[in-house]
Structure formats: structure tokens, C-alpha cells
Amino acid sequence: MYVGFREKASNNSKLSCSLPFLTLLSFLLHVINMILLLHSAQYYRRYPLTMAKGKGCRLTTNDGKEFLDFVSGIATCALGHANKDLIEAVNKQMQQVHHVSNLYYVPAQATLATWLCENSVADKAFFCNSGAEANEAAIKLARRNASNNGITVSIL
Amino acid sequence: MRAASVQYTANNFVFLASIILSYFTNMFQHPVIITAHQSFHGRTMGSLSATAQPKYHKGFGFGGKMVPGFEYVTYNSVEELEAMVEKIIAEQPADGKQGLAAIMMEALQGEGGIKPGNPEFFKKARELCDKHGALLMCDEVQVGMGRTGTLWGYENLDIEPDVFTSAKALGGGVPIGAMMARGAAADVFGPGDHASTYGGNPLACAAGVAVAKYFSDHDILSNVRARGEQISKGLEVIAKKYPTVLGDIRGWGLIKGIEAISDDIPPAKIVQAAMDQGLLLVGAGANVVRFVPPLIVTEAEVKEALEKFDKAVQSVAN
Numbered sequence: 001m002y003v004g005f006r007e008k009a010s011n012n013s014k015l016s017c018s019l020p021f022l023t024l025l026s027f028l029l030h031v032i033n034m035i036l037l038l039h040s041a042q043y044y045r046r047y048p049l050t051m052a053k054g055k056g057c058r059l060t061t062n063d064g065k066e067f068l069d070f071v072s073g074i075a076t077c078a079l080g081h082a083n084k085d086l087i088e089a090v091n092k093q094m095q096q097v098h099h100v101s102n103l104y105y106v107p108a109q110a111t112l113a114t115w116l117c118e119n120s121v122a123d124k125a126f127f128c129n130s131g132a133e134a135n136e137a138a139i140k141l142a143r144r145n146a147s148n149n150g151i152t153v154s155i156l
Numbered sequence: 157m158r159a160a161s162v163q164y165t166a167n168n169f170v171f172l173a174s175i176i177l178s179y180f181t182n183m184f185q186h187p188v189i190i191t192a193h194q195s196f197h198g199r200t201m202g203s204l205s206a207t208a209q210p211k212y213h214k215g216f217g218f219g220g221k222m223v224p225g226f227e228y229v230t231y232n233s234v235e236e237l238e239a240m241v242e243k244i245i246a247e248q249p250a251d252g253k254q255g256l257a258a259i260m261m262e263a264l265q266g267e268g269g270i271k272p273g274n275p276e277f278f279k280k281a282r283e284l285c286d287k288h289g290a291l292l293m294c295d296e297v298q299v300g301m302g303r304t305g306t307l308w309g310y311e312n313l314d315i316e317p318d319v320f321t322s323a324k325a326l327g328g329g330v331p332i333g334a335m336m337a338r339g340a341a342a343d344v345f346g347p348g349d350h351a352s353t354y355g356g357n358p359l360a361c362a363a364g365v366a367v368a369k370y371f372s373d374h375d376i377l378s379n380v381r382a383r384g385e386q387i388s389k390g391l392e393v394i395a396k397k398y399p400t401v402l403g404d405i406r407g408w409g410l411i412k413g414i415e416a417i418s419d420d421i422p423p424a425k426i427v428q429a430a431m432d433q434g435l436l437l438v439g440a441g442a443n444v445v446r447f448v449p450p451l452i453v454t455e456a457e458v459k460e461a462l463e464k465f466d467k468a469v470q471s472v473a474n
Contacts, residue, residue, distance in 0.1 A: 127356025131297030132198025
């Protein structure tokens with residue numbers, strides 16, 4: 001049986017006796033909560049804009065203001081917003097299969113790795129989800145390389 | 157009893173052998189990675205420790221220290237880089253050999269204030285890495301995938317890195333990152349050495365392939381160079397109009413920064429003024445306003461952005 005908070009509180013005579021005190025307490029808790037919420041919101045200092053739509057180099061807010069976007073999600077949306085080819089590719093992949101883990105072969109991964117290697121000095125690609133993770137992988141690789149270095153040289 | 161004693165002797169021998177081996181070879185227990193002051197490599201503990209900006213380290217240390225094994229030098233300072241490598245080799249700790257594992261640098265410092273790398277500096281880094289069996293690693297997260305007018309930032313620096321990293325534009329806004337390795341560096345990791353559950357999943361890679369295909373089918377790099385030139389020229393004209401507000405213009409291709417030189421008009425104020433004109437910009441470092449539009453931006457859009465920027469600067473300058 002579900003019992004609502006109000007019903008429970010009003011049934012408790014002890015609590016109702018100290019109602020002014022409780023009101024004050026709940027007000028104080030509310031203030032503290034607001035302060036805590038304010039702090040959690042400050043992970044990012046956001047502009048008071050809500051982007052609702054994008055097309056090419058333009059973004060439109062939920063209240064209809066239009067902006068020329070020279071930020072592109074911090075140098076990320078290379079093809080701008082709502083690029084037809086990107087939409088089609090992601091939609092199609094979503095309908096086929098979108099995630100299987102690296103326990104199995106992923107053809108799109110091989111295709112992208114091949115393109116990247118053919119168009120750079122690299123020979124192999126390791127994929128992750130962000131720049132921080134890519135750099136983390138590079139740091140680990142440098143350490144492992146240093147740890148391996150010279151181990152094949154027979155001294156003894 | 158006898159077997160245990162043999163085992164004990166064998167263990168001692170292996171330990172001794174590893175110490176001798178490490179002494180005579182390059183194997184070391186203290187692999188130092190050199191990065192640059194004002195760099196930005198990420199917010200995870202390792203990449204944050206590589207990021208040489210005290211403001212991002214504050215309150216994240218253990219006994220005041222970040223992840224050990226990073227040394228910092230001034231970006232583009234050949235002298236400091238050489239001196240640091242010498243120091244790393246010279247100062248040997250008592251509990252194991254120390255050596256240079258890598259030099260890790262952004263081809264152009266983005267968050268540090270749009271500072272392009274100097275080819276002389278990167279050539280010296282390449283030379284030092286070759287000499288010490290270390291890896292030259294370029295962080296291409298912001299500048300890779302065409303942003304600078306070449307596909308990779310290192311192409312502007314006349315060097316070939318052993319490792320480079322990409323993300324951001326790689327998926328055109330769909331989250332994906334990549335670590336690319338060349339030659340022997342590509343064979344360092346074997347199965348099980350590193351992994352990512354989501355890494356390179358079909359969805360993210362489909363986005364990556366779509367971006368790659370777009371690059372192959374369109375001459376996007378020519379557009380980046382032409383529009384980048386247009387932004388630079390336009391900004392030079394505007395900077396001359398407001399010499400007390402705007403200063404140096406830096407960057408390659410479509411990653412351009414302009415210095416805000418007046419203490420009364422910091423980058424945030426200019427960014428806000430631009431927003432009021434309908435143009436979105438973002439700061440970089442302490443005193444730079446950054447222009448990083450989509451790589452498909454048109455001539456008309458750049459012209460419009462420059463007009464809006466001019467009006468924005470005018471509104472804060474008066």
C-alpha cells in the first residue's frame with residue numbers, strides 16, 4: 001500500500017505539535033538544498049541559451065534566436081549541423097547494429113582505421129570515445145614502450 | 157626444503173638479472189613524458205597530469221602531486237627541451253633507471269591561447285626522441301581532421317610523429333576518439349594491454365566513416381585554407397580599427413585566435429558582445445578569442461561573421 005508523505009505526516013501527532021519548528025527547519029533545508037544545487041550546477045558556467053536546432057553553420061534557440069556558429073561544439077562539428085550524409089550514415093547504422101563491443105569484428109571500425117592510416121603517417125588505430133581517452137592511451141603506450149625497450153637485447 | 161632454496165636463488169637471480177639488464181639497456185622504471193606549459197590534453201588523471209596548467213590541477217593532487225612521470229617545458233623553447241632531456245638522463249633515482257619515454261605536444265596549442273608549433277622545436281623534439289628511443293606524440297584532438305588546412309596539424313611542422321591522437325572532428329560531433337601509432341610504436345600493445353568497451357563501436361565508426369567520406373568526396377581542405385585566410389585578413393582590418401582592444405592574430409586554417417589586449421575588455425566580454433550580435437565565439441587561454449567554425453563554412457558566412465564581430469568590438473570599445 002502506497003502512503004503519501006502528507007498523509008503520513010498529518011497522522012503523526014508528535015510532529016504536528018512542533019509544526020512552526022518543522023516549517024522553519026524545512027525552510028532552512030530548502031535554502032541549504034538550493035545552495036547545494038547551485039554548486040552542482042556550476043560544473044559548467046553556461047550561457048542562458050538553449051539550442052533547439054542546427055543547420056550548417058547556424059544554430060537556433062528554443063525561443064527562436066538565430067546564431068552564426070563559430071564555435072562548432074568546440075572545434076567538433078566539422079561538417080556543421082544536420083549534415084545529410086552524417087545523418088544518413090548514423091541512421092542506417094542504428095537500424096543495422098549499433099554496439100557489439102570489441103569481442104567481435106566491427107567492419108566500420110576497420111574502414112575508418114584504413115582511411116586514417118592511408119591518410120596519415122600511422123600504421124594502426126586504437127579507438128576510444130574522446131580526446132582525453134586517446135591521450136590516456138598514448139600515455140600508457142609511451143610507458144609500456146619504455147618498459148619494453150631493450151628487453152629483447154641480450155646482455156647476459 | 158632444498159627445492160624452496162633453489163627457487164629462492166632463482167628468484168634472486170631473476171631480480172639481479174633484471175637490474176643488470178635495465179642498467180645496460182634502455183629499459184627503465186621511471187619513464188618520463190615531457191609536455192608543455194599551457195598545454196591541454198584532457199581531464200582524466202593521466203591526461204590532466206600531462207596538462208601543464210596549475211589551475212586544472214588544483215585540489216586533485218595526492219600529497220600535492222599529480223600522476224608522476226611528467227615534466228613540463230615552455231612550448232616552442234628548444235633550449236628548455238634540450239635541458240630537460242639532459243636533466244632526466246642525468247638525475248638517476250636510487251630505485252631504478254630513469255629515461256625519456258616520450259615528448260607529447262599539441263601541434264598547435266588550442267586551449268593555451270592558439271599558439272602554433274614552431275617547426276624548429278618539433279624537429280629538435282624528433283631528434284631527441286630518436287636519440288633516446290623515445291616516442292614523439294602529437295595531440296591532434298583539436299587541430300587534427302582538417303582544422304588547420306592540412307589533414308593533420310603535424311603536416312605544418314615538417315616532422316612525423318610516432319603517435320598522434322584524434323577526436324572532436326573525427327566523428328563530426330558524434331563522440332569518438334583515436335590513438336594512431338606508426339612503425340614500432342604500432343606494435344607496442346598486444347591483445348589485452350589496453351581496451352575500451354565502447355571504443356570504435358559501429359555507431360561511432362559509421363559517423364567517422366561518413367566524415368572521412370565527406371573529406372574524400374569534397375575539397376574541404378581548400379575551403380579551410382581559403383576561409384582561414386579570409387578570417388585572418390578580416391581580423392587584421394578589425395584589429396587596426398580597435399588597436400587598444402585587439403592585438404595579435406594567430407593560428408592556422410580554421411583555428412584562429414585574436415588577442416584581447418585591454419584589461420577592461422577581456423575575451424569573455426567580447427564573446428558576450430558577439431553573442432548579442434548573433435555570433436557564437438569561445439575564448440582560448442587567458443586573453444584570446446577563438447574562431448573555430450565548421451570546416452564547411454562559406455565565404456558569405458565568414459563575411460557575415462566578420463561584420464558581426466566588428467559591430468561587437470565596436471559596442472564594447474565605446
